[in-house]
Amino acid sequence: MSNKTIAFIGTGNMSYAIIGGMLKNGFSARNIIATNRNQEKLDKVAQDFTVQTTSDNIDAIKRADVIVLSVKPQMMEALCETFRLANIDLTDKVVISVAAGITLARLKEMLQSDAKLVRCMPNTPSLVGLGVSGLFSQDINEQEQRFIDQIFSATGMTVWLHSESQINDIIAVTGSSPAYFFLFMQAIEEKAKALGFNEQQARQLVQQTALGAAQMAISQPDISLEQLRANVTSKGGTTHAAIESMKDNQLPLTVANAMDACIARAEEMEKQI
Numbered sequence: 001m002s003n004k005t006i007a008f009i010g011t012g013n014m015s016y017a018i019i020g021g022m023l024k025n026g027f028s029a030r031n032i033i034a035t036n037r038n039q040e041k042l043d044k045v046a047q048d049f050t051v052q053t054t055s056d057n058i059d060a061i062k063r064a065d066v067i068v069l070s071v072k073p074q075m076m077e078a079l080c081e082t083f084r085l086a087n088i089d090l091t092d093k094v095v096i097s098v099a100a101g102i103t104l105a106r107l108k109e110m111l112q113s114d115a116k117l118v119r120c121m122p123n124t125p126s127l128v129g130l131g132v133s134g135l136f137s138q139d140i141n142e143q144e145q146r147f148i149d150q151i152f153s154a155t156g157m158t159v160w161l162h163s164e165s166q167i168n169d170i171i172a173v174t175g176s177s178p179a180y181f182f183l184f185m186q187a188i189e190e191k192a193k194a195l196g197f198n199e200q201q202a203r204q205l206v207q208q209t210a211l212g213a214a215q216m217a218i219s220q221p222d223i224s225l226e227q228l229r230a231n232v233t234s235k236g237g238t239t240h241a242a243i244e245s246m247k248d249n250q251l252p253l254t255v256a257n258a259m260d261a262c263i264a265r266a267e268e269m270e271k272q273i
């Protein structure tokens with residue numbers, strides 16, 4: 001691994017997941033700095049990982065080659081202002097923002113700097129090493145791209161996007177979609193309970209089935225999802241009855257509409273922040 005120093009500014013859930021993945025994947029703790037304004041959260045990071053921790057963002061970014069900005073979108077402006085006031089030279093540093101709803105143009109405006117900027121949209125399964133991170137940049141060279149790819153590959157798979165607007169699409173496809181799956185699982189769980197399964201059974205039955213279905217799809221990449229579904233749907237059978245009912249109730253259209261609503265919200269946030 002490279003000897004570059006990576007600073008995580010605002011080490012909450014997302015940064016915690018990325019740091020954990022990096023350490024498992026051969027990055028040296030010595031090259032990672034984690035900051036947080038909340039001392040309790042910082043203490044937890046220090047306790048769980050052997051990375052450097054500090055509440056001094058300015059010191060951390062001065063020492064870093066790559067900076068991951070991981071505060072909530074509405075806090076980004078105030079954070080960037082502290083960098084501006086400290087007069088830090090970000091030229092030659094790579095600044096990665098994982099915040100939803102902040103375009104690279106807006107981030108550049110906030111930083112008022114010529115730093116090399118990257119947008120990244122990870123998702124929560126990164127917490128268990130099965131995440132997807134969508135990435136976009138126009139500023140970095142191949143070597144920097146490879147390095148950033150290694151960082152985010154540590155929490156799952158990465159996909160480099162061709163245009164910044166695809167970041168909002170990836171929010172709908174992978175960023176928000178863990179919640180769609182949880183809602184679907186929850187609906188099956190609720191019905192299982194209504195049918196008499198106890199709470200623990202209902203939960204275990206639905207999660208094992210979701211895992212099995214995902215694993216079947218992963219282990220048979222040449223078979224389309226349509227075909228996998230057809231394989232368990234004999235005409236006139238029980239699954240056929242269930243699927244027809246879902247189609248009658250426009251399930252595919254409901255999902256497509258939900259994803260459009262997600263993209264529209266991301267676009268709206270970009271205008272507000």
Ligand SMILES: NC(=O)c1ccc[n+]([C@@H]2O[C@H](COP(=O)([O-])OP(=O)(O)OC[C@H]3O[C@@H](n4cnc5c(N)ncnc54)[C@H](OP(=O)(O)O)[C@@H]3O)[C@@H](O)[C@H]2O)c1
Pocket residue numbers: 009010011012013014015035036037038041057070071072073075078079098099100121122123124175
């Ligand atoms: N979680 C996800 O699924 C997900 C997915 C994709 C992208 N993201 C993006 O990732 C970013 C972080 O999300 P998260 O879920 O990790 O949030 P989080 O758990 O709230 O982590 C952010 C941390 O940064 C701290 N902080 C805020 N301002 C700071 C400052 N000026 N200096 C140092 N620390 C500061 C916060 O402290 P306090 O606790 O005191 O507020 C908080 O502990 C967000 O922009 C979000 O849009 C998250």
